[in-house]
Amino acid sequence: MTSADLFTIDWSKVPQEIADALASGKARIIDGVARDSKSYEILKHIPFRTVTLSQTGDLAQVAHQVQSLTNVVQQSTAVLQTAIALSTAVTVGAVVLSTAYLASKLRELESKIERLEGELRGQNLLFYASKASSYFAAVEATRELIASPELVAENRDLIAHSLSRLAGQRHETMAFLGNLCRLFDHLSPAHQALALDFFHATLDFVPKAVLVESQAAYRLERFRLGDHLRQSARTAYDACLTDYKAWANALLKNVTRAAPGTGDASALIARLGEAKRLIACEQNQILLGTSI
Amino acid sequence: MFSLRYRDDAGLAFLQFCAHADLKDLADILMTEKGEKRLTEQLSAEPHFTGNKHDLTKAWQIIAAELQRFGGDTVVSVFRGGQGVIYWEILKDVCKHLKVEIRDGEELSVVESRVLIKVLESSLEKMTEEQRAEFVKSAAGMFADGKFNPASATPAAILAALQASIAMGGFAAFQVAAIAANAVSNFVLGRGLSLVANAGLMRFLGLIGGPIGIAISGILAVPMLSGPAFRVTVPAVIYVAYLRQKQMNGDQL
Numbered sequence: 001m002t003s004a005d006l007f008t009i010d011w012s013k014v015p016q017e018i019a020d021a022l023a024s025g026k027a028r029i030i031d032g033v034a035r036d037s038k039s040y041e042i043l044k045h046i047p048f049r050t051v052t053l054s055q056t057g058d059l060a061q062v063a064h065q066v067q068s069l070t071n072v073v074q075q076s077t078a079v080l081q082t083a084i085a086l087s088t089a090v091t092v093g094a095v096v097l098s099t100a101y102l103a104s105k106l107r108e109l110e111s112k113i114e115r116l117e118g119e120l121r122g123q124n125l126l127f128y129a130s131k132a133s134s135y136f137a138a139v140e141a142t143r144e145l146i147a148s149p150e151l152v153a154e155n156r157d158l159i160a161h162s163l164s165r166l167a168g169q170r171h172e173t174m175a176f177l178g179n180l181c182r183l184f185d186h187l188s189p190a191h192q193a194l195a196l197d198f199f200h201a202t203l204d205f206v207p208k209a210v211l212v213e214s215q216a217a218y219r220l221e222r223f224r225l226g227d228h229l230r231q232s233a234r235t236a237y238d239a240c241l242t243d244y245k246a247w248a249n250a251l252l253k254n255v256t257r258a259a260p261g262t263g264d265a266s267a268l269i270a271r272l273g274e275a276k277r278l279i280a281c282e283q284n285q286i287l288l289g290t291s292i
Numbered sequence: 293m294f295s296l297r298y299r300d301d302a303g304l305a306f307l308q309f310c311a312h313a314d315l316k317d318l319a320d321i322l323m324t325e326k327g328e329k330r331l332t333e334q335l336s337a338e339p340h341f342t343g344n345k346h347d348l349t350k351a352w353q354i355i356a357a358e359l360q361r362f363g364g365d366t367v368v369s370v371f372r373g374g375q376g377v378i379y380w381e382i383l384k385d386v387c388k389h390l391k392v393e394i395r396d397g398e399e400l401s402v403v404e405s406r407v408l409i410k411v412l413e414s415s416l417e418k419m420t421e422e423q424r425a426e427f428v429k430s431a432a433g434m435f436a437d438g439k440f441n442p443a444s445a446t447p448a449a450i451l452a453a454l455q456a457s458i459a460m461g462g463f464a465a466f467q468v469a470a471i472a473a474n475a476v477s478n479f480v481l482g483r484g485l486s487l488v489a490n491a492g493l494m495r496f497l498g499l500i501g502g503p504i505g506i507a508i509s510g511i512l513a514v515p516m517l518s519g520p521a522f523r524v525t526v527p528a529v530i531y532v533a534y535l536r537q538k539q540m541n542g543d544q545l
Contacts, residue, residue: 244545245543245545248544248545249543249544249545252309252544252545253539253540255302255305255306255309256306256309256536256539256540257399257400257401257536257540258302258303258305258306258399258400259399260397260399269308272544272545275545276544276545279545
């Protein structure tokens with residue numbers, strides 16, 4: 001993906017009391033506005049500046065570029081850390097919300113799910129696979145709806161409808177991932193490879209989808225709903241990762257133990273680097289844990 | 293001379309999960325003895341090994357292949373086209389040499405633990421009473437009940453307590469493996485383990501390393517033999533046993 005002009009927080013114009021409130025957690029940024037964390041009362045519209053970032057297809061690269069551009073001087077360590085975290089969240093979020101990033105991810109996911117569906121015939125998971133596919137498309141459709149303030153103002157009813165559908169589809173997708181994880185042991189190595197590719201790609205997609213969902217709620221000024229669905233999604237996401245890690249670690253320990261009759265771990269071993277990157281992905285944790 | 297070729301080996305496949313420093317120690321054990329290059333080693337001539345010397349995680353198979361080659365009869369190895377024998381065969385030979393019981397179908401880590409206990413047994417027998425008491429004091433956390441009485445620290449009693457701890461699995465088995473591997477590293481390489489998981493264990497190894505190190509030299513100082521190269525395979529098996537325990541006590545993800 002090519003370079004893009006994106007917004008990042010202009011910390012030189014953020015008043016000290018707002019920076020302190022953000023660092024202490026008394027204030028949060030919600031849809032570009034600093035608000036009181038408890039009452040959601042507006043404290044200050046956050047000043048932004050434009051930056052040109054290259055390689056917007058890779059969120060880790062985006063985060064690295066933003067961190068090097070975040071210029072905060074004469075501040076406490078807490079304010080500095082908050083500034084870097086929020087700048088990263090805002091710009092990584094902007095890439096997801098305002099560029100073709102999500103559409104390109106969607107194309108990858110669709111190709112993976114098509115191959116997986118072919119292998120799942122005869123399994124009752126096929127039904128859920130089609131639900132997951134619908135979820136991916138619905139996320140991108142919602143992203144388009146909230147892409148500009150004008151679209152939000154004109155289509156509040158459509159966004160509200162999307163929100164009610166997305167929550168259900170997200171739950172179905174997470175349930176599908178959980179079932180898929182439990183099915184890994186029963187798949188042949190070739191089928192397991194396809195399932196793992198899809199599983200990794202979907203787990204990487206979900207935090208971006210949750211950002212779209214929560215931002216849609218915030219743009220309708222449904223702050224509690226936005227917070228609730230983000231926290232709910234994070235709990236489900238973390239549980240899914242925990243189950244996956246438990247399964248993977250047990251399988252890999254069987255390889256180490258070399259006990260007779262243990263399962264084939266070749267598909268997982270070939271994807272170990274990808275699994276490690278996914279589990280350690282700071283950008284996904286930022287998207288699941290920070291409102292912007 | 294054939295170049296080294298790795299033979300698919302369930303007993304050594306886990307080496308692909310090991311860190312560079314751990315693989316470097318294993319490679320050094322295979323290539324050197326007391327700072328001198330082994331005359332029979334082939335690893336240092338392997339381009340895939342030398343080309344990845346700064347990241348041996350990419351060369352684990354060639355390191356494993358060298359161990360497999362040492363495990364086989366050299367002449368037979370030539371006819372095998374550079375491939376040696378699988379780790380189970382190496383372990384069987386080492387067990388026979390050390391008079392350790394091994395049965396077909398047993399889990400590798402169980403047999404390896406017996407080898408490690410044998411190493412400790414020989415070490416404990418060569419310790420003075422004071423050294424044994426010091427060992428029990430330093431190793432108190434390794435004993436299953438945690439209350440082993442130094443006054444009753446006969447070699448047999450200590451071994452029985454250690455065997456009970458190892459049978460329960462977990463960290464005690466790893467500690468025993470680390471003690472033996474550290475002593476091997478000191479004897480063969482002239483230095484301790486490169487990468488120990490925690491500082492507490494490193495201090496512990498420092499405390500008990502002396503007497504065990506002296507005693508272990510007796511086990512490793514075997515004469516050159518025409519069959520399996522025990523001067524290589526005995527320390528290598530002890531080190532592989534340690535690496536296996538280390539991996540089993542940690543998570544990949």
